Amino acid sequence: MSEYVQEKVVSQSDDIRLIIPVFLLKKLKIHPLTQGLYPVSLGKSSQKNQYQIKQLKTPQHCLIYCHSGHAVLHYKNRHREVKQGDLVLISPNEYYDFQTSAYSGRHSDNYSDTQVTNAIYWVNFEGTLADNFAERLRMKMDDGLAHVGIIASVLADFDGLLALGSRGYTATNVIHAVHVLQQALSNLALQLRLSAFNNSSNLDIEAIESLMRNHLHQDLSLETLANYSQLSKFHFSKKFKELTDTSPIQHFINMKIQRACAQLDNSDESIKQIAQSVGYNDPYYFSRLFKKMIGMSPKQYRGSRHGVRD
Numbered sequence: 001m002s003e004y005v006q007e008k009v010v011s012q013s014d015d016i017r018l019i020i021p022v023f024l025l026k027k028l029k030i031h032p033l034t035q036g037l038y039p040v041s042l043g044k045s046s047q048k049n050q051y052q053i054k055q056l057k058t059p060q061h062c063l064i065y066c067h068s069g070h071a072v073l074h075y076k077n078r079h080r081e082v083k084q085g086d087l088v089l090i091s092p093n094e095y096y097d098f099q100t101s102a103y104s105g106r107h108s109d110n111y112s113d114t115q116v117t118n119a120i121y122w123v124n125f126e127g128t129l130a131d132n133f134a135e136r137l138r139m140k141m142d143d144g145l146a147h148v149g150i151i152a153s154v155l156a157d158f159d160g161l162l163a164l165g166s167r168g169y170t171a172t173n174v175i176h177a178v179h180v181l182q183q184a185l186s187n188l189a190l191q192l193r194l195s196a197f198n199n200s201s202n203l204d205i206e207a208i209e210s211l212m213r214n215h216l217h218q219d220l221s222l223e224t225l226a227n228y229s230q231l232s233k234f235h236f237s238k239k240f241k242e243l244t245d246t247s248p249i250q251h252f253i254n255m256k257i258q259r260a261c262a263q264l265d266n267s268d269e270s271i272k273q274i275a276q277s278v279g280y281n282d283p284y285y286f287s288r289l290f291k292k293m294i295g296m297s298p299k300q301y302r303g304s305r306h307g308v309r310d
Contacts, residue, residue, distance in 0.1 A: 036182075037129050038178045041123070044120070044121050046120075058124065060125060061125055065086075067119040068119040069100055075145075078143065136189040146195075154191075202230075203229055203240065205243055217276075259277075
């Protein structure tokens, strides 16, 4: 038994609300392309008045993205402010109360409150992979709250999801919408990770990758990369792997092999010349490394159509 209340405290709002029909939910739950993750309900509110969402008990995850304005979130016995660019994620079967404010607050005794426009997106989702998607988000959140900023691609994804209401619930439309939701959640998880990393580290990953690109024809030692970042080898390796999921040297090798692939595809240079251009004077070692990473030799790669393995 679930109970979900979405309450507009004051009317005259610009709202969109989609409740996925029961017959469609049954199909989404078993279809191989949708059973992993699918929306149960979703919507958007844009108004200058107060807006409130209460969840008393529901088996779905609830995500709220604040595009503008601000609100107060009551969740897990805590009252916290939600600002523009903040993301809220509520676990299943958890009570919460989310309420926007019609006013920006009093800045001083000489100025009165200013009415603001609150714009929020929300979606309730479930599926066999819902917990996994939610966990990727929750890892970088403080009890379900974090700041990600205004991300144009995420807003476009949410608007695309809401367009489902006008396109109709055909199989093609719904399957596409499901994968747009997966894309939005994956993008948000990435942005949370980048934000958390940038806030806790002085490592400039773009500068490091630029250094690597400019030296693909050479060797770069871990010590050189660490010194460039003004970090010890241990701390540099640890921070780099936190962001990229790979070691600095392996990342550098990956970039070399990517460059070699591009040269094999777009030039008539010999394999020996290409090996030397990415810092390998021994073409046989280069070929063994290339095959280990790509699954075929440089010669097979060049001769294959679109790089597809036989």
